[in-house]
Amino acid sequence: MDIKQGFVDTVGNTPLIRLNSFSDETGCEILGKAEFLNPGGSVKDRAALYIIQDAEKKGLLKLGGTVVEGTAGNTGIGLTHICNAKGYKCLIIIPETQSQEKMDALRTLGAEVRPVRAVPYKDPNNYVKLSGRLAAEMDNAIWANQFENLANRQAHYETTGPEMWQQTDGKIDAWVSATGTGGTYAGVAMFLKEKNPDIQCLVADPMGSGLYSYAKTGKIETEGSSITEGIGNSRITGNMEGAPIDDAIRISDRECLRVIYQLLRQDGLFMGGSVGINVGAAVALAKEMGPGHTIVTILCDSGSRYQSRLYDPQWLASKGLSVESLDLPTSG
Numbered sequence: 001m002d003i004k005q006g007f008v009d010t011v012g013n014t015p016l017i018r019l020n021s022f023s024d025e026t027g028c029e030i031l032g033k034a035e036f037l038n039p040g041g042s043v044k045d046r047a048a049l050y051i052i053q054d055a056e057k058k059g060l061l062k063l064g065g066t067v068v069e070g071t072a073g074n075t076g077i078g079l080t081h082i083c084n085a086k087g088y089k090c091l092i093i094i095p096e097t098q099s100q101e102k103m104d105a106l107r108t109l110g111a112e113v114r115p116v117r118a119v120p121y122k123d124p125n126n127y128v129k130l131s132g133r134l135a136a137e138m139d140n141a142i143w144a145n146q147f148e149n150l151a152n153r154q155a156h157y158e159t160t161g162p163e164m165w166q167q168t169d170g171k172i173d174a175w176v177s178a179t180g181t182g183g184t185y186a187g188v189a190m191f192l193k194e195k196n197p198d199i200q201c202l203v204a205d206p207m208g209s210g211l212y213s214y215a216k217t218g219k220i221e222t223e224g225s226s227i228t229e230g231i232g233n234s235r236i237t238g239n240m241e242g243a244p245i246d247d248a249i250r251i252s253d254r255e256c257l258r259v260i261y262q263l264l265r266q267d268g269l270f271m272g273g274s275v276g277i278n279v280g281a282a283v284a285l286a287k288e289m290g291p292g293h294t295i296v297t298i299l300c301d302s303g304s305r306y307q308s309r310l311y312d313p314q315w316l317a318s319k320g321l322s323v324e325s326l327d328l329p330t331s332g
């Protein structure tokens, strides 16, 4: 018998997919961990589960209690699924700039959703800080605190990294990933470096995020912006502290878009924006390393969460972008 014991038992153990068009183009094996196949639809299900289980183990979360979190959406969706399955409530503070699809999903699942103005981290009304204050003021509530809570990267250290290692028989030359909280990047990088210190670990960064300059010069510079959601940072989070970083690659919106449309048209994969940054960086690295290398990255979530943005010509035009101008290879 092989029966999953409810929703939480179905998180993780995702397939590792050879991205055929980009692998054939570069002569490298470019492999994407299919995190969009998690039951809540994103890589953040793993962190959400570990954070809730950790709070339960510590006796901080009791039946009927509330999980409060500031999130770009995916962590909130993962948390709400798990809260529903375990008898908790969920209060989600989300910047109002995030996609309507993610807001709608959160409300449908039954989270209490509070959209707030998107202000920088240093502002006391930043969504992350606000979620911490609200949790502290409530009875029988915990703050998931995904940016600083190390249960987040532990999920990837104990599950995502080992799964990749097993799925490739340890034949990995490089690991590349964008960071939001950094939990995915750091947990996998720490695990892989322990297994084989020769594996190169690189941060993929969108424009406007400070980790590229941090990796290159030790200083955080955040000029610019990106059409992607859920990734990029202006600080080193608790989850990123101590993570090995060999180098970083910066990917433009145009390149990100080219990648997700090629994945859609040539590989049959309908992906969100952070995947464009991840796979774009993997392709750039493949070209730099030369043929014959294996590079792993993350397919974080599905394009359906961004239908009204990345896959809407009018929205793209409002950002000065168009699919026609992307020089996509013609599909066979």
Ligand code: PMP
Binding pocket: 042, 043, 044, 072, 073, 074, 075, 178, 179, 180, 181, 182, 183, 184, 185, 229, 230, 231, 272, 274, 275, 300, 301
């Ligand atoms: N991609 C998407 C779409 C996300 O929502 C997130 C998390 N906000 C990430 C990537 C980054 O994951 P992590 O928080 O583990 O760095």
